[in-house]
Amino acid sequence: MPLFRSTREPTDPLVADLTAVLDADRVRADGAQRSLAAHDASVFDGGIAGPVCFPETTEEVQAIMRIAEQHGSAVVPRGAGTGLAGGAIPLGRPVVVSTGRMNKVLSVDTNNRIAWVQPGVINLDLSKKLRPKGFHFAPDPSSQQVCTLGGNVANNSGGPHCLAYGVTDAHVVSLEVVLPDGQVAVLGGAEDETPGLDLRGAFVGSEGTLGIATKIGVRITPNAPAVRTLLLSFATVRDAAQTVSDIIAAGVVPAALEVMDQRMTVAVENYVAAGYPTDAAAVLLAEVEGLEGGVEIDAARIEELGRANSATDVRLAGSEEERAALWKGRKTAFGAVAQIAPDYYLHDTVVPRAQLADILEQIYEITDRHEVTVMNVFHAGDGNLHPLLVFDAREEGTLERVHAAGAEILRASLAAGGVLSGEHGIGVEKQAYMDELFSPADLDHQNRLRQAFDPACRANPGKVLPIGHSCADIQALREMPTGVWG
Amino acid sequence: MSTLTSADRALHEFGALVGADDPIAVEGNRTRWHLGGPLDESARLVKAPTGIVDYQPSEMVVTVRAGTTVAELHETLAAAGQTSALPDRGGTVGGAVAVGENRLDRLGRGSVRDAVLQVRYVSAEGEIVTGGGPVVKNVSGFNLPKLIVGSLGTLGLIGEVVLRTNPIPPVQRWIRVERVDPRDIRDALLRPGAMLWDGTSSWALVEGHEVDVVAEVDKLATLVDIANVDGPPELPPHRWLLSPQGAAHVDTMTDGAFIASIGVGTVWAEEPPEPTEPDPVAGQIAERTKRLFDPSGRLNPGRRAGA
Ligand SMILES: Cc1cc2nc3c(=O)[nH]c(=O)nc-3n(C[C@H](O)[C@H](O)[C@H](O)COP(=O)(O)OP(=O)(O)OC[C@H]3O[C@@H](n4cnc5c(N)ncnc54)[C@H](O)[C@@H]3O)c2cc1C
Ligand SMILES: Cc1cc2nc3c(=O)[nH]c(=O)nc-3n(C[C@H](O)[C@H](O)[C@H](O)COP(=O)(O)OP(=O)(O)OC[C@H]3O[C@@H](n4cnc5c(N)ncnc54)[C@H](O)[C@@H]3O)c2cc1C
Numbered sequence: 128m129p130l131f132r133s134t135r136e137p138t139d140p141l142v143a144d145l146t147a148v149l150d151a152d153r154v155r156a157d158g159a160q161r162s163l164a165a166h167d168a169s170v171f172d173g174g175i176a177g178p179v180c181f182p183e184t185t186e187e188v189q190a191i192m193r194i195a196e197q198h199g200s201a202v203v204p205r206g207a208g209t210g211l212a213g214g215a216i217p218l219g220r221p222v223v224v225s226t227g228r229m230n231k232v233l234s235v236d237t238n239n240r241i242a243w244v245q246p247g248v249i250n251l252d253l254s255k256k257l258r259p260k261g262f263h264f265a266p267d268p269s270s271q272q273v274c275t276l277g278g279n280v281a282n283n284s285g286g287p288h289c290l291a292y293g294v295t296d297a298h299v300v301s302l303e304v305v306l307p308d309g310q311v312a313v314l315g316g317a318e319d320e321t322p323g324l325d326l327r328g329a330f331v332g333s334e335g336t337l338g339i340a341t342k343i344g345v346r347i348t349p350n351a352p353a354v355r356t357l358l359l360s361f362a363t364v365r366d367a368a369q370t371v372s373d374i375i376a377a378g379v380v381p382a383a384l385e386v387m388d389q390r391m392t393v394a395v396e397n398y399v400a401a402g403y404p405t406d407a408a409a410v411l412l413a414e415v416e417g418l419e420g421g422v423e424i425d426a427a428r429i430e431e432l433g434r435a436n437s438a439t440d441v442r443l444a445g446s447e448e449e450r451a452a453l454w455k456g457r458k459t460a461f462g463a464v465a466q467i468a469p470d471y472y473l474h475d476t477v478v479p480r481a482q483l484a485d486i487l488e489q490i491y492e493i494t495d496r497h498e499v500t501v502m503n504v505f506h507a508g509d510g511n512l513h514p515l516l517v518f519d520a521r522e523e524g525t526l527e528r529v530h531a532a533g534a535e536i537l538r539a540s541l542a543a544g545g546v547l548s549g550e551h552g553i554g555v556e557k558q559a560y561m562d563e564l565f566s567p568a569d570l571d572h573q574n575r576l577r578q579a580f581d582p583a584c585r586a587n588p589g590k591v592l593p594i595g596h597s598c599a600d601i602q603a604l605r606e607m608p609t610g611v612w613g
Numbered sequence: 614m615s616t617l618t619s620a621d622r623a624l625h626e627f628g629a630l631v632g633a634d635d636p637i638a639v640e641g642n643r644t645r646w647h648l649g650g651p652l653d654e655s656a657r658l659v660k661a662p663t664g665i666v667d668y669q670p671s672e673m674v675v676t677v678r679a680g681t682t683v684a685e686l687h688e689t690l691a692a693a694g695q696t697s698a699l700p701d702r703g704g705t706v707g708g709a710v711a712v713g714e715n716r717l718d719r720l721g722r723g724s725v726r727d728a729v730l731q732v733r734y735v736s737a738e739g740e741i742v743t744g745g746g747p748v749v750k751n752v753s754g755f756n757l758p759k760l761i762v763g764s765l766g767t768l769g770l771i772g773e774v775v776l777r778t779n780p781i782p783p784v785q786r787w788i789r790v791e792r793v794d795p796r797d798i799r800d801a802l803l804r805p806g807a808m809l810w811d812g813t814s815s816w817a818l819v820e821g822h823e824v825d826v827v828a829e830v831d832k833l834a835t836l837v838d839i840a841n842v843d844g845p846p847e848l849p850p851h852r853w854l855l856s857p858q859g860a861a862h863v864d865t866m867t868d869g870a871f872i873a874s875i876g877v878g879t880v881w882a883e884e885p886p887e888p889t890e891p892d893p894v895a896g897q898i899a900e901r902t903k904r905l906f907d908p909s910g911r912l913n914p915g916r917r918a919g920a
Contacts, residue, residue: 238796239857240876283752294750296759297727312894317856319724319877320715320763323891323919324899328726328759332752351803376671378694378780418803420824477748479672509750546746547753557753564753568740572769572906573755579902591754 141198142178145222148190153181153228164223167210168270170472170529171555176203176217181228185303185311185341188224192339193309195222201588202307204335206247206278209270211473212554214282214334218589224339226277232256233342239317241300242347246277246340253345262347265292268550269458277340283332285550287383287457290508291416292348294550296331301344304330304337307585317344329576334552335587337580351416354382355426356444356453359433360407364388364503367409368483370436371507374413375480377432379425383414384508385457388487391502391515398463401456402449407439411507412457460504461515468500468517472529476540477549480510489539490514497532499525511549512540538563553591561593570596623662623678624733624741624772630659631770633739638913639770641708642682648712649765653914661707661772665689673778674730674747679707679771695778698728707771713763714852717845718818719877721782721806728777729758734769737907747775760902766913768906782806782820788830789840790815795875796861801836802829808875809845812864815875816845848872848881854889855880891919 145154155161156178165173177200182188195202201221208215217223226247233243237260244253250271254263267286268274278284280302285294292298301315315327330337361367367386374381387395387410392403403410411433415425430441444450464471478486487503494501494516505513514536518525537547537560547557547564561570574592577584584597591597631637636656640646661679665686668675670693677686683701690696699709700716710732715724731745744757761769785806790798795810798817802808803825806818819826833839849870855863860873860880869883899918906912 236858238861283756285750289750293723293727294752296756297723306894306898310894310897312898313892314895317858317878318854319719319874319879320713320726320854321919322854322889323763323895323917324768324902325713325726325759325763326895326898326902328762329756331759332756349803372671375673378783380780417821418825418828420828421822424822424824477746477750479669479674479748481669481671506750510748511750544747546748546751549748549750550752552752553754561754564746565743568736569743569757570754572736572742572744572757575905576755576757576760576902579898579905582901 139178141194141200141222144194144198145178145180145191148194149180149182149187155179155181164205164225165217167208167213167215169211169213169216169554169556170470171213171216174217175220176223177220179223179225181225183228185305188305188339188341189309189311191222191224192305192307196308196585201585202339203587204277204281204339206275206281207249207273209274210278210282210554211475211551212548212556214552214554214587214590216555226275229341235260235347237262237347240347241317241344243342243344244276246275246280246343248276250274250276250279257347258350261350263350264345265289265298265348266295269461276343276345280331280340280343281333281335282550282552285506285509285511287385287506290384290506291380291382296328298346299327299331299343300346302327302330302340303342304340306338307581307583315344330580332552334554334591336577336590338586353419353422354414354416354450355422356450357413357426357429358403358442358444358453359411359413359429359438360404360440361409361411362407362437362439364409364487365484366436366438367411368487368507370411370433370438371483372480373432373436374429375508377428379415379428381413381425381429381508382416383412384506385412386410386503386505386507387412387457387460388503390500391460391504394463394467394502395456395460398466399456399459401452403453403456404440412453457504464502464515464517468519470518470520472516472518472533474512474514474516474533474536475548475551476537476545477509477511478540478543478545482543482545483507483510486512486539486543490536493535493539494532497528499529499532506549509549510545555590558591558593561596567596623664627662627772628735628739628741631735631739633737634911636911636914637770638916639679639707639711639766641680641705642703644702644704645708645712649916649918650920651915656914659770661705661770666773668693670695670778672749674749674775675778676747676773676775677706678773679705679710681706683709690778691781694781696722696781697776697778698723698725699776706774710762710771710774711764711766715877715879717809717848717874718807719874720808721804721818721820722779726759726762729762729774730777731775732758732761732771733773734761734771736769737909737912741772742769745775749777763918765916765918767903767916767918768912770912784823784826785818785820786826786830787842787844788817788819789842790817790833790837793837798833799876801833807845810873810875811846811871816842818845846872849883851882851885853880853882853886854878
């Protein structure tokens, strides 16, 4: 307990009860903190947050859950707020549970190759801690300097290096979870298979709707001794996309295969001067990892396939500095965009790899028609597109055009045999499109999974499943944040 | 919304066969028939549809009906230089997914759970439900495939799955080493496909480009004596699910014969495993899941996943 209590005694009984279990400075009901918690990194206007709590232990999270239940309040877990689908936006004045103070790496067990962490640990901090031991955490979202492991688990996040190693899902062995009724469940463990249902697997990617992860066991991956990074330039986006398909078809499994189009490389070069050519229609950043002999062979094969698809230039990063510069350029792509226009809307869909070239052509056509600027930077190896619509929201009618273009891009991806999201999740962004991918029976079964964890629908209500397919939508949720389309 | 194509017809016929009323179970090739407890005698037995629906090697995904044998699937994949994470032990694709046991070379081929991208099953109500999606990366909604893998046909009867495939490494070489801590061998190899240990001998599947395999084996040979062998040893019948560290100490837990998967944790042993205490709250979630997915208890009655 701090020595001096706030002079403004909490009058809200919910806040009073929360303050009784957490220190007063870890229950923030002030406007400043609540408005911070009202948004994430998505384009959607914020919701309205109730009190924002900063627990430090699992027991405190349990107490918060029970108090919220007594007061009939929903609960929204919150990591760093970098989500792009509005997953952490509070709907209906919920208690917001920030994991900001649960940020310890609890142990690194190199025998079992597992690190045990609290959910608020920042993705890159974990890999930095593992580096001296010769390991890293494979999922590397571009937001890795800020986003949390809890957010990664909830969104099943990916990153450029998930092509060979798999997304977060493949790296989470165990979860300690506080359920909405305050009970603690341990899902999975250090064993490779847990007997019974894979509830751990069901929790990963559930966007905060099944409970709050309070302790996470993640697989750690040994660093590869050899790496080759290639930069291939192309005169058309189609050539770049075809090269990607050909590399995969040849049985090469690169650690990363990222494509950027010309508008993107120009923006990146103006921002960080990473060494990308600005005259190529598209560049392919390919990385292979492993043992010395094999990476040599794979790099040569990639070069050969690139040249067969009319690559105008193939460059091998000659030094660790050059390699780091190329990756810095790739990972600051979104920062670079902020220099061009005040607002951007980063999309996320997946199509079969063979459809990449066609879908990109459609994306240029759609955005041209809606007079919206698009830049493309994406995880090509997985067929995971990230069309980035840049705009100035202050210009009359722009936001509407951006949303209309976005909706068409989504539908084009579905028509090409793809899905709604590869790594950002559904949140509030794509709820309204779920019934274009799934039948009522499919959605009903997803909702049953949800209810098995959270029968009263109090964990992050109003997300993922479209209204009407989701269990008990708390009345207050009718107030959707403005800007949510559909 | 998925539209009905001719490829779906087999699935809909399966749905009609399953219906919505009586106790029912799918019979695969019965290689793990007794898992999860005895089947209630009232259950009607049905077979899942067969056949490979679609295979695009460059997409590294395959759509296959559940009654197809894993052997047939792998034969088709091998023709394109690929394979999958499903165990090829005489069973069907649906059985392998319903059971969820990982392969012996799990380190190299990945887990069944990570391999199932999309599942289409017949629900207790006789409806066809699709979970997941047909592409290699997907976070669109709740992950029903994860719930179905290992559910032993107690939540839905699997008709068709989309699986991730992976390339067969250019060279695969089994070696055996005597009387060395298997963890040291594991650490000496970057990415072995499998690493097994029986308390005395260790077997490693060294795989990848030929230059790498030769370099790794040569390096190891400067430290220990290596024998080239044809393949892995025979496996004892019972499965113990331990941590990687636990498996490396399994010699202190049993007097019977065993083969431990080092770096994974699974142990095949002569003796049955000690019963483990599942997490009670996770157990409650699992029970609620079963009640929500199968309110009348008609799916694979008598059996319980994890029992
Ligand atoms: C510039 C930029 C680049 C990005 N690049 C990538 C990328 O390359 N790949 C990628 O996949 N994503 C990317 N993202 C999206 C985002 O960073 C990820 O989704 C990230 O995992 C979110 O983590 P967070 O801590 O910010 O979570 P938040 O935004 O705070 O929350 C995300 C969701 O997780 C839930 N949640 C948070 N913590 C917990 C917990 N402990 N238990 C249960 N639920 C919880 C929340 O309720 C919410 O639904 C990017 C975002 C930005 C802004
Ligand atoms: C390393 C290793 C070694 C193995 N060795 C052996 C071994 O020596 N002997 C052995 O018997 N097995 C072994 N297995 C397991 C076996 O290979 C798989 O579990 C097998 O594929 C099961 O398929 P099946 O068709 O025989 O299933 P079945 O035995 O017919 O069925 C198993 C269960 O799954 C249910 N089921 C089957 N199909 C479906 C479906 N379509 N939908 C819903 N539920 C369904 C059944 O009702 C039953 O409850 C081994 C596995 C591994 C990883």
